[in-house]
Amino acid sequence: MHPAFSVVFLTTLIGAGQGLFLALFTVESYAAFGLLPAQSSDFYALGSVIAVILLVLGLFASFFHLGRPERAWRSATQWRTSWLSREVIVLPAFMGMTFLYGVAHWTGFNPVIATLPSGAPINLTAVLGVIGTVLAFALYVCTGMIYACLRFLREWHTPLTVINYTLLGSASGFSLAAALAVTEAPGVMPFLTGWALIITVLGLISRSASLIRNARLKPKSSLQTAIGIKHPKIVQKTMGMMGGAFNTREFFHGQTRTMLRSIKWLFLLTTFVIPLGLLSVGLSAGTGSPGGLLALAFVVQYFGLLAERWFFFAQANHPQNLYYQSVA
Amino acid sequence: MTQLALVIDLNVCVGCHACVTNCKEWNTSGEAGPMVDQNPYGKDPTGTFFNRVQTFEVGEFPNTETVHFPKSCLHCEDPPCVPVCPTGASYKRKEDGIVLVDYEKCIGCKYCSWACPYGARELDEQQKVMKKCTLCVDRIYDTTMTEEERRPACVRACPTSARLFGDIHDPHSSVSRAIRYAHGYQLMPEWGTNPANHYLPRRKTKLRIREDELERADNPLKIDSQLPKPGKAEPSLDDVTSW
Numbered sequence A: 001m002h003p004a005f006s007v008v009f010l011t012t013l014i015g016a017g018q019g020l021f022l023a024l025f026t027v028e029s030y031a032a033f034g035l036l037p038a039q040s041s042d043f044y045a046l047g048s049v050i051a052v053i054l055l056v057l058g059l060f061a062s063f064f065h066l067g068r069p070e071r072a073w074r075s076a077t078q079w080r081t082s083w084l085s086r087e088v089i090v091l092p093a094f095m096g097m098t099f100l101y102g103v104a105h106w107t108g109f110n111p112v113i114a115t116l117p118s119g120a121p122i123n124l125t126a127v128l129g130v131i132g133t134v135l136a137f138a139l140y141v142c143t144g145m146i147y148a149c150l151r152f153l154r155e156w157h158t159p160l161t162v163i164n165y166t167l168l169g170s171a172s173g174f175s176l177a178a179a180l181a182v183t184e185a186p187g188v189m190p191f192l193t194g195w196a197l198i199i200t201v202l203g204l205i206s207r208s209a210s211l212i213r214n215a216r217l218k219p220k221s222s223l224q225t226a227i228g229i230k231h232p233k234i235v236q237k238t239m240g241m242m243g244g245a246f247n248t249r250e251f252f253h254g255q256t257r258t259m260l261r262s263i264k265w266l267f268l269l270t271t272f273v274i275p276l277g278l279l280s281v282g283l284s285a286g287t288g289s290p291g292g293l294l295a296l297a298f299v300v301q302y303f304g305l306l307a308e309r310w311f312f313f314a315q316a317n318h319p320q321n322l323y324y325q326s327v328a
Numbered sequence B: 001m002t003q004l005a006l007v008i009d010l011n012v013c014v015g016c017h018a019c020v021t022n023c024k025e026w027n028t029s030g031e032a033g034p035m036v037d038q039n040p041y042g043k044d045p046t047g048t049f050f051n052r053v054q055t056f057e058v059g060e061f062p063n064t065e066t067v068h069f070p071k072s073c074l075h076c077e078d079p080p081c082v083p084v085c086p087t088g089a090s091y092k093r094k095e096d097g098i099v100l101v102d103y104e105k106c107i108g109c110k111y112c113s114w115a116c117p118y119g120a121r122e123l124d125e126q127q128k129v130m131k132k133c134t135l136c137v138d139r140i141y142d143t144t145m146t147e148e149e150r151r152p153a154c155v156r157a158c159p160t161s162a163r164l165f166g167d168i169h170d171p172h173s174s175v176s177r178a179i180r181y182a183h184g185y186q187l188m189p190e191w192g193t194n195p196a197n198h199y200l201p202r203r204k205t206k207l208r209i210r211e212d213e214l215e216r217a218d219n220p221l222k223i224d225s226q227l228p229k230p231g232k233a234e235p236s237l238d239d240v241t242s243w
């Protein structure tokens, strides 16, 4: 497939936004049970603002993918059958919830809504946070399923696609949260860095699993099934046009194999190896670590995710390409 | 239930692109139009087409055959392109099984084209909506046309009658009979899309000779000759004399 930069930015930006929100609410939940020191509401408010900005940027990027963005509202109608439609519904819902969560922390409007049998209070932000968490995971599933549900794109048609979207998005979000915590909430910095490390390692495992799986895939379709002639040797002489068409532009990445392989190593290095190194250094340095280190980890990881997403699209080999092999 | 479809005879198609041209001509001025071109007279002319004729070489030199292969939307009975559409612009008609795009609803997200394994959908670069074969839905029901004209433009244009059009769910239709007798098949059956369009394979050319053609029916000498009648292999007057 031809990687569209609109979609590369959309999926990476909202992935990081979701991850950041999950990180914030994880801290809040731990703090509510006294497992972490309570944090200032500024930390949550600032984090939510950044998450909302990431989500808005992602949404903005997505419009560049549409031929007719002015009709985008229509895309919320087919949620019964289309994962794309479901994403279109869940994304603004999650965005709104993140916004409300941020506002509640910002204004300090955080009344106790209920009390647990144990006597622990349930605040408004806890309720908003739980709904937001559910929506964040739902959004990962929707985004992943948009690709995983296409059965002929076999590189994508695997549960690993959904798992990767979830883990890689969360990893970048936790890295960002850790970088934020350096100045805003130093007390939870090691906690967030630790989780960023763990999720990045899990992401490395699942992304490697999908790379290994895809390398072993045998195509199901062939020229024989494409035109229905059972002869071992068939060559296309002409695809019926010379100047190219939508079919030659949309479904081919147009890069060499070497380029593809370089991007693969590049993203493995920048999404996983370098951030893991930086995060570990940051963790071992403790609260005294230079804040720039963790920020750098996030920036490198985000750059790596752009490459990872580019590769994700480029690697998928659409069966329609069988019909477009020769210009004459 | 009706399922309209094309049946394309690869044994007959000569790859002349008449169907491509007539399809473009009819549809660019019809309901689905315009089908815009970019650089039509420039270096890399490109544009929207519903139908393409491709050419394949089968076998190894010198034993090769050239196969011309027209390709358009196959109006799948289980179309994977329809459920993925987020707007409902892509739909399959219940009454005749034609898969259509509503150009007023389509947002040009291209998701349906990703979901079609055959590459049958093309985004119109000017209108920015998805386009594909409509089976000339604006022709085949047009009662101001004669019965003969109420067929898709490509079918009307084909000089070799390689394209048949009809209801494949009616076992007595010409298309159903053609599929049955000439072993019509579907493309990429491995994806379970159940395409409505079928292709008729290359066939060995058979010379069919009837019994009466073996006898020189116009040879009066043999008919009038003495009984018992001489065998079919016996020389007749034509073989032994030169006029």
Ligand code: SF4
Binding pocket: B072, B073, B074, B075, B076, B079, B080, B081, B082, B099, B115, B116, B117, B118, B119, B120, B121, B132, B193, B195
């Ligand atoms: S050929 Fe492609 S566009 Fe046409 S109905 Fe089948 S899947 Fe949809």
Ligand code: SF4
Binding pocket: B084, B085, B086, B087, B088, B089, B090, B101, B105, B106, B107, B108, B109, B110, B111, B112, B113, B129, B130
């Ligand atoms: S391009 Fe148009 S028809 Fe295709 S899925 Fe998107 S909205 Fe639906």
